[in-house]
Amino acid sequence: MDDNDDNNASPSSTHTRTPLLQPILYNPEFYAHLESCTDTLKNDFKSGAREMAAQALQFLGVSIEMATITARNMDELWVMAVGAGKQLCEARPSMNAATTSCILHSLESIQERWHDMVPKSMDELAQSASARIDEILKERKETDAQLGRSVTFMVKKLLSETDTPTTTRTQPHLQIHILTLSNSSTIRNALLSLLANIPTLHLQLTILESRPRLEGASLAAQLLDNQEVRPRLHVTLAPDCAVGSLMPHMDLVLLGADRIAPSGATSNKIGSLAAAATARLGNPNPVPVAVISDAEKIGTTEPEAWHRERESHPREEVTGAYEQYVQKGVEGCEVFGEWFESVPGWLIKWWVCEKGVWGTKEVKEWAEEVKGLEWRVFGRV
Known part of the structure; x- marks a missing residue:
């Protein structure tokens, strides 16, 4: 050869x-x-x-x-x-x-x-x-700014297709209701960029607290620490189990990603599947679901392979919140300890990355490019 x-x-x-x-x-x-x-x-x-x-x-x-x-x-x-x-x-x-x-x-x-x-x-x-x-x-580091512009483009398009601007006594402003969960730095930066890029936008943000580590509460605290955008950022914290009651009031669901399959299936924190399924199937008018992620999280394997790589965390991460007598009483119970789950691609409308707002076609093409690169570099190592 x-x-x-x-x-x-x-x-x-x-x-x-x-x-x-x-x-x-x-x-x-x-x-x-x-x-x-x-x-x-x-x-x-x-x-x-x-x-x-x-x-x-x-x-x-x-x-x-x-x-x-x-x-x-x-x-x-x-x-x-x-x-x-x-x-x-x-x-x-x-x-x-x-x-x-x-x-x-x-x-x-x-x-x-x-x-x-x-x-x-x-x-x-x-x-x-x-x-x-x-x-x-x-x-x-420039990826955050590029991704922020992609998210802004998506939200502007969504706003143009839905409600008209809401007017206050001081000035007209745009308003959108978004639901998210966990504590993704990518989503955090994207939301801050969104508010910076649309100065008249008021963001009604609902964050699921994300048991058992309560990362959602951490996300809320970090966002509200930004004094520049705080007057236009209105945060509601909610327990994960309230997602069904909250969804009819949402305009958009944002999910992070730990990895994305060629089919668009996305691995993220538990609670993501319930949020996406409720958004798509639990409302007369489906709420669009967007994954916010760097393109580099698009990989070459599907969820069937991911199941062989499951992580199981200590039971104390769940039971640690219980009172002592309850912890003792449930010692004989098996405790679910998997913190990642897969959201099927058909529940997701957009994959938003630094390169733009993608559909399943673009996700698959990028995965094929990564697969080719993997063979060229790692092929026989």
Whole structure:
């Protein structure tokens, strides 16, 4: 097979190929660091998928630097970089779509940069990779603004198709009722951008408290801490079980995402399925459901595969809220401890990302692109 046809070609494959010395020298510092990074990601139950992807990318940069201790040429350094990237992607299967997409696109970009370099030392290659990773991390910060513009476009379109502006005694203003849940930094930033982009908008926001960790209450507190938008932000906190009673008063449901399947099925915090099903099926006039997410959370697997990667959390996360005598009385009960669930794509109207407002067609096309990239980079590692 010609090198240009090799789907897993190393960076040097477009130049005169340096023979790969076998086996690659054992590097205990590299593998110890990689194991520590993997454990950190595996046990991180506070960060969202986007934050976890950024952390994994930083870990990749350090791993490449440590690989230079034993890497004898560009090919060996690439093999170790790809191996590290794949292990980081597999650290937390239930939230790995964003990490995998981020690592894949970063490795591809590093590979392109290495292609353009004349033969350099291992240290210079690692410095080049580190510089590119720093650039990517800075570029990722612009995603919030781009996603905010996409959400603003969606809401403006929705408002133009529904009610006319509400008038107060001081000035006319737009009003929309939105329901959300959990504590997604992506949704939080999108809502703040929405209020900033539409100065006359008054947002009636209902947040389900999101048992058992009550992330919804945390989201409310963080939003209300923003004094600039607080006069136009009206928040109602509600128990999860009230979703059916609340839905007839809503104009829009916003869900976050930990990962999205090619079909559009979306994994998110428990309570998401009930909210989406109630919005679509529990009202004479269905309430549109939109997933707010970075495009990198679109992966290549469907929910059937996700079920093999279920996380089960300690029973105390649920029973800890009970009085002592109740905790003792339910010791013989099994306690449901899964905090993620899948929302079928047919319950969702829009997937809103930094690239625009997408339907199922665009989601599927992006997933196919990621699948191709996964084969080119990880194909035979």
